[in-house]
Amino acid sequence: MPIAAYALHARGLLRERADRAHRMLACCTLCPRRCRVDRLAGETGRCRTGALARIASYGPHFGEEAPLVGVGGSGTVFLAGCNLCCCFCQNYDISQGSDSGQEVDARGFASVMLELQAMGCHNINLVTPSHVVPQILAALIPALDAGLDIPVVFNCSGYESAETLALLAGAVDIYMPDVKFWRPETANRYAEAPDYPERVREALAIMHRQVGDLDIGPDGIARAGLLVRHLLMPGLLAETEAILGFIATTLSPATYVNLMAQYHPCGRAGQHEELRRTVTGEAYRRALDTARTLGLTRLDRPDLARLLRRLGL
Ligand code: SF4
Ligand code: SF4
Numbered sequence: 001m002p003i004a005a006y007a008l009h010a011r012g013l014l015r016e017r018a019d020r021a022h023r024m025l026a027c028c029t030l031c032p033r034r035c036r037v038d039r040l041a042g043e044t045g046r047c048r049t050g051a052l053a054r055i056a057s058y059g060p061h062f063g064e065e066a067p068l069v070g071v072g073g074s075g076t077v078f079l080a081g082c083n084l085c086c087c088f089c090q091n092y093d094i095s096q097g098s099d100s101g102q103e104v105d106a107r108g109f110a111s112v113m114l115e116l117q118a119m120g121c122h123n124i125n126l127v128t129p130s131h132v133v134p135q136i137l138a139a140l141i142p143a144l145d146a147g148l149d150i151p152v153v154f155n156c157s158g159y160e161s162a163e164t165l166a167l168l169a170g171a172v173d174i175y176m177p178d179v180k181f182w183r184p185e186t187a188n189r190y191a192e193a194p195d196y197p198e199r200v201r202e203a204l205a206i207m208h209r210q211v212g213d214l215d216i217g218p219d220g221i222a223r224a225g226l227l228v229r230h231l232l233m234p235g236l237l238a239e240t241e242a243i244l245g246f247i248a249t250t251l252s253p254a255t256y257v258n259l260m261a262q263y264h265p266c267g268r269a270g271q272h273e274e275l276r277r278t279v280t281g282e283a284y285r286r287a288l289d290t291a292r293t294l295g296l297t298r299l300d301r302p303d304l305a306r307l308l309r310r311l312g313l
Pocket of ligand 1 (some may be wrong): 033
């Protein structure tokens, strides 16, 4: 299946984008943190990542959304480091631990993509990619030259800068942001990012303009488009409802949405009394009702029966 980046590469624009992105590393403003560190000289900012991307693990993943998994699985690449740094991160050691993962250059990164394709994966699912956009663009060049032809998924937190998203236009097939917080106070409390709500709303609009609603082929596999995730948090149902309202009215009621209820305390969540519990089944049911009332009908249902049992419904 052809992927978007081919057209960009054929016009010589992928190399140009990769070079522009690479230059940004010298005074890094890739994401809204705008740390202005020289990553090319080995300095690191909030994402704790220098000039090279680090891959913590990779392989076919069967726990992602149904349109990504199919029979061959989603070719997941877990990238070490993160620009958002949520206190409750389920992959805390990878996102915020020091020196986790194996450094890869563009060719090494491309080899991983090609290996996942050879394993039969339906896509390359880049998990936590926002701080390594230059490295991703650079890796796509040798990967495409060697025959990569499955969609590229940008599986991110949504804490993105408009300038960096512009570099990704036409290089990414599927955007999969996990929209986390609605209120600046919440984003500040749990991720020290009070501008997150503003940035993620802007990012969602840009992503939607670039790729549109999720397009799923006759084989049930996603080809391109926007897939929005949202993890319900304990006590934050009102924020969930506001986020769903934004998606339905400002983006599109045809947005494919995965409402996730698997929150459990991880990382530094224990520092906040209110985060030391899971979400209730009642909150999840109300969130689903809200989504339906808003006209959001494309809701991911990976294993709804099991989930409702776990939540005691
Ligand atoms: S990508 Fe990393 S170093 Fe660059 S601005 Fe974001 S957090 Fe800071
Ligand atoms: S939950 Fe996602 S965005 Fe938050 S720290 Fe973990 S990897 Fe980063």
